Amino acid sequence: MTKHVSTRALAARGILAVRAEAPSDVKALIADLNKDWTSFKAAMAEKDKELAKKFDDVVTTEKLERINSSVGDLQKAVDDANAKIAALTVGAGSGQDEPKDKEYTSAFRAHFRKGELQASLNKGAAAEGGYLAPVEWDRTITDKLIEVSPMRQIATVQTISTGGFTKLFNLRGTSSGWVGETAARPQTNTPTFGSMTFTPGEIYANPAATQQMLDDAEINLEQWLAGEVDTEFSYQEGLAFISGDGTNKPRGFLTFVTGGAAAAVNPLGAIEVKTAASATAIAADELVDLVHLLPTAFTLNARWVLNRTVTGVIRKLKDGDGNYLWQPSFQAGQPATILNYPTTEMPAMPNLAANALPIAFGDFKRGYLVVDRAGVRVLRDPFTNKPYVHFYTTKRVGGGVQNPETIKVLKMAAA
Numbered sequence: 001m002t003k004h005v006s007t008r009a010l011a012a013r014g015i016l017a018v019r020a021e022a023p024s025d026v027k028a029l030i031a032d033l034n035k036d037w038t039s040f041k042a043a044m045a046e047k048d049k050e051l052a053k054k055f056d057d058v059v060t061t062e063k064l065e066r067i068n069s070s071v072g073d074l075q076k077a078v079d080d081a082n083a084k085i086a087a088l089t090v091g092a093g094s095g096q097d098e099p100k101d102k103e104y105t106s107a108f109r110a111h112f113r114k115g116e117l118q119a120s121l122n123k124g125a126a127a128e129g130g131y132l133a134p135v136e137w138d139r140t141i142t143d144k145l146i147e148v149s150p151m152r153q154i155a156t157v158q159t160i161s162t163g164g165f166t167k168l169f170n171l172r173g174t175s176s177g178w179v180g181e182t183a184a185r186p187q188t189n190t191p192t193f194g195s196m197t198f199t200p201g202e203i204y205a206n207p208a209a210t211q212q213m214l215d216d217a218e219i220n221l222e223q224w225l226a227g228e229v230d231t232e233f234s235y236q237e238g239l240a241f242i243s244g245d246g247t248n249k250p251r252g253f254l255t256f257v258t259g260g261a262a263a264a265v266n267p268l269g270a271i272e273v274k275t276a277a278s279a280t281a282i283a284a285d286e287l288v289d290l291v292h293l294l295p296t297a298f299t300l301n302a303r304w305v306l307n308r309t310v311t312g313v314i315r316k317l318k319d320g321d322g323n324y325l326w327q328p329s330f331q332a333g334q335p336a337t338i339l340n341y342p343t344t345e346m347p348a349m350p351n352l353a354a355n356a357l358p359i360a361f362g363d364f365k366r367g368y369l370v371v372d373r374a375g376v377r378v379l380r381d382p383f384t385n386k387p388y389v390h391f392y393t394t395k396r397v398g399g400g401v402q403n404p405e406t407i408k409v410l411k412m413a414a415a
Helices: 002-012 023-052 058-092 102-114 135-148 150-154 211-216 221-243 284-293 308-314
Strands: 130-132 156-160 165-170 193-198 201-205 208-210 272-275 303-306 341-345 359-362 368-381 388-401 407-411
Touching: 023 058, 058 135, 058 308, 102 135, 102 211, 102 221, 102 368, 135 150, 135 221, 135 368, 150 221, 150 303, 150 341, 150 368, 193 388, 201 221, 208 211, 211 388, 221 368, 221 388, 272 284, 284 359, 284 407, 303 308, 308 341
Parallel strands: 156 368, 272 407, 303 341
Antiparallel strands: 130 368, 165 193, 201 388, 208 388, 303 359, 359 407, 368 388
């Protein structure tokens, strides 16, 4: 176990990086993960025997929690590697390696380094000196966001070129009737429609570099900018896609639950919740009930959404036959599962607490819509914080639940 813990510590400090381009690294991670999972089950069996004898050894408990944490760390590393593999696969098949506008890209890079205003650098010019990044830069940042943002990996992403996106909903209402061969056929009711508008808010990052670094360093400017921006963008998006209030930001899917702030926003209604018996604990049967609460039509691509802490709790749960509900990844590209459905870890999901909404289950591809306003805008600022040159980068992003019927949420009991 020492090796696993030290590996986790290095990864947590950014010293160790998972190289998704090397499948052998992923295989090694999965091998370590399954070794730890075997150790976890053995430790859990030992703890169950203690509890059956009404004896709780703190040493066994500490050992169990340590292994549980290591399993979580290794599974997270595997999930991160899987995300990178998926991102590389998307990039490899895009056919967009060559710049679409070489002249503008070259001019923008020159402006990035020296701040020189060139005649060709005029696309989307704003009065304050902001410029739309070239297509390649926009794609680089978007690809990085897909890699690091769990919601973008599982939701539908729609790119728009206007200030908002309105979706129509068929509320049905068509009626029919049985008639005889020659009987009159009166007019029947026609369906009604509802609408919901997804309005992007603005998200920003403000990375900086010294002018000497820009002058002298042989760096890939697109990668540098994407690396600086994606961290901040993904953090802010992660919060907004889950609990955002819709004011200058996306509406989080948890606000659409019954009784939530956005419960009446979608014409199809609110997301259905199942209330747990406890305010702080989860029973295996409650997860089974949540699965069966989702209509069969949406279970094919359904998955669990929860945070790391709650995953650690569920990892200890078993079904009536003694089988663990949680199972680790067994091969590259495959996530961990709960009740045979894949899991997606989202750090911004709530922990177990009274009235909290810690677990969601459903088809998020059909349930949640991310709206990207096309174009990343960059403002070069060499004056505010000399000798640093700041690159004030903005992107307009919106989001909300497009079909509440495809998602179910577990709500903890009141205290």
